[in-house]
Amino acid sequence: MxxxxxxxxxxxxxxxxxxxxxxxxxxxxxxxxxxxxxxxxxxxxxxxxxxxxxxxxxxxxxxxxxxxxxxxxxxxxxxxxxxxxxxxxxxxxxxxxxxxxxxxxxxxxxxxxxxxxxxxxxxxxxxxxxxxxxxxxxxxxxxxxxxxxxxxxxxxxxxxxxxxxxxxxxxxxxxxxxxxxxxxxxxxxxxxxxxxxxxxxxxxxxxxxxxxxxxAREPTPPTTPPGEASEAADGDSPRVAVAADAAFRFVYPATRERLRERATVVPFAPAAGDDLPPCDGVYLPGGYPELHAEALGEGPALASVADAAAEGAPVLGECGGLIALAETLTTADGDAHEMAGVLPATVERRDRYQALDHVELRARRETLTAGTGERLRGHEFHYSAADVDADARFAFDVARGTGIDGDREGLTEHRTLGTYCHVHPESGAFDAFLDEL
Structure with a gap:
């Protein structure tokens, strides 16, 4: 091409x-x-x-x-x-x-x-x-x-x-x-x-x-050709619930492809009132939860995500997903809304962006997207700031970027990980997540 x-x-x-x-x-x-x-x-x-x-x-x-x-x-x-x-x-x-x-x-x-x-x-x-x-x-x-x-x-x-x-x-x-x-x-x-x-x-x-x-001309081909994308088989494949609505819309096409290759993807729309469907794990992508905070707070999905997390289901939240997994979200008008309450943090929308950069993280411990000592590359861009509890546990040290507090990134609780960092499936992060299902 x-x-x-x-x-x-x-x-x-x-x-x-x-x-x-x-x-x-x-x-x-x-x-x-x-x-x-x-x-x-x-x-x-x-x-x-x-x-x-x-x-x-x-x-x-x-x-x-x-x-x-x-x-x-x-x-x-x-x-x-x-x-x-x-x-x-x-x-x-x-x-x-x-x-x-x-x-x-x-x-x-x-x-x-x-x-x-x-x-x-x-x-x-x-x-x-x-x-x-x-x-x-x-x-x-x-x-x-x-x-x-x-x-x-x-x-x-x-x-x-x-x-x-x-x-x-x-x-x-x-x-x-x-x-x-x-x-x-x-x-x-x-x-x-x-x-x-x-x-x-x-x-x-x-x-x-x-x-x-x-x-236009033909590009340099990859050394390792891409595998053939295929839909996951029904039956024994794990089910991953993926939030997909106006509040959670930031997903790379390659991420959807990788998830479908290895799992049965079950989309749901938390901001539209959907509850969490039966699943083995949950992925909350980035998006605009701050524009739909009231609907998210009043709907059933985040409470169900909290229940699933407490029962040990793997839950991954990226940026907007991190916000949704926090205790509260305060929007630009100053109103505070209850979120899932899985992660020990309160989040507030700010007038200026708080981070904008390519990111490199080093895993402090085994986590959903990386093994101990492994490095992940990603991207951060957000207008919110997270105030975390003193005893909060972080999954990553920040080698490049801002992270949650300048030095650390990735709040973790149970088998849940919430991070401001967006990663691509070429990083191996989603394969690690799917291995946990």
Whole structure:
């Protein structure tokens, strides 16, 4: 499957809109397109999935390692893969869009804000192309999409200024209907605030899919090919209950695949009033429990999760899942809501983010996702802070990142683990969890 990376010259230049328009343009041209996202984000991929009608692959060398990243790419399916970058092309010390493009040996098409420039867009693109020589990455900056560019003289001025080695791949006109609302943790999700379809169709018409296909190429394959994904057999396979609703929506597609390969996955919706279904273990992913705290506090599911935890069932909570497993959650309006009460902590929503980084943890003891002394790599991004009891037990020391208190991460009680750290199945964490079922 050929691929191309759409990389921004900076954050906020409209990479997500450019990616969605590119996905729509390829589909309109009769191509089957596979979306992907560089970095650990969950929100942009939700918009990709809505437009492409298939999950967006997560590509992050810190979370997955180079060969794991290549395996995750290889699990995609389509004529062409369109990868949305993170931040600016070269930004990010632990992982960057440039690092993803280099790991796959895929070309980069720059998304440049052309709202106030013509020749300067070409100068910016040339600067990004030449800067690659000053990095450790063997990078091919091959083309440009002019974001927020008008037609006529504006477009022709940009196109004519570009040198021959930089392919002009079209433009996206300024349109308020293409703007995606923002809140804490980034954009609103594709389920909540989908981009207007008519505006997306208009944006797709001014992109050049023929040139994007000419630029795209086959990636470097993984050393170890991905295994064939398969549904777990009924009967003897363990049952894992996975929270899946508006409060718990941050799950990588590869995580769902790994869980289904080894267990019977039983989804339930705590914020919608579902109770915990019969199961051998529970996975509470990240999401927005702070926006659904009242429904979670009044519903039956968290009390049932607490009962299951007390009886020794393995329970894993990531970020939003950690919050749900705590004693109380105080929301932005100051209201405190009862949560599951499994972990000895109270959580409060803050006005500014409390952590944003790639993370590395070292296990202090045997825990649900790692053995003693093992290291896990992940990602943290949250606006809440946890105040833990003095006798709380932690599963990890923090080698990189913020964790729960700056030095420690992973509250544990019974066979329950709650952590602010999101991990990818390539880390082995979910295999360790499934081994406990």
């Amino acid at each position: 050929k691929g191309v990376v759409l990389a921004g010259t900076a954050s906020g230049v409209g990479k997500t809109v450019a990616t969605l328009a590119t996905l729509r343009a390829f589909e309109s041209a009769g191509r089957t397109v596979q979306p992907a996202k560089a970095g650990p984000d969950f929100i942009d991929p939700s918009h990709h999935a809505r437009v492409a009608d298939r999950p967006s692959r997560t590509l992050d060398p810190w979370l997955q390692g180079t060969d794991g990243l290549r395996r995750n790419y290889a699990r995609g399916d389509g004529d062409v893969c369109v990868i949305e970058g993170m931040m600016g092309l070269y930004d990010g010390d632990a992982a960057s869009t440039a690092g993803v493009a280099a790991a796959l040996d895929l070309p980069v098409v720059l998304v440049a804000d052309a709202s106030a420039g013509m020749e300067s867009v070409a100068a910016t693109a040339l600067g990004f192309r030449d800067y690659a020589d000053r990095t450790p990455h063997d990078l091919d900056v091959a083309g440009v999409i002019a974001q927020r560019a008008h037609g006529g003289r504006h477009e022709s001025g940009i196109r004519e200024a570009l040198p021959e080695e930089l392919t002009y791949c079209g433009r996206i006109a300024p349109d308020e209907a293409l703007e995606i609302p923002e809140r804490h943790l980034g954009l609103e999700s594709g389920e909540e605030a989908p981009v207007d379809d008519a505006a997306l169709d208009d944006a797709a018409e001014t992109l050049r899919t023929d040139r994007l296909l000419d630029v």
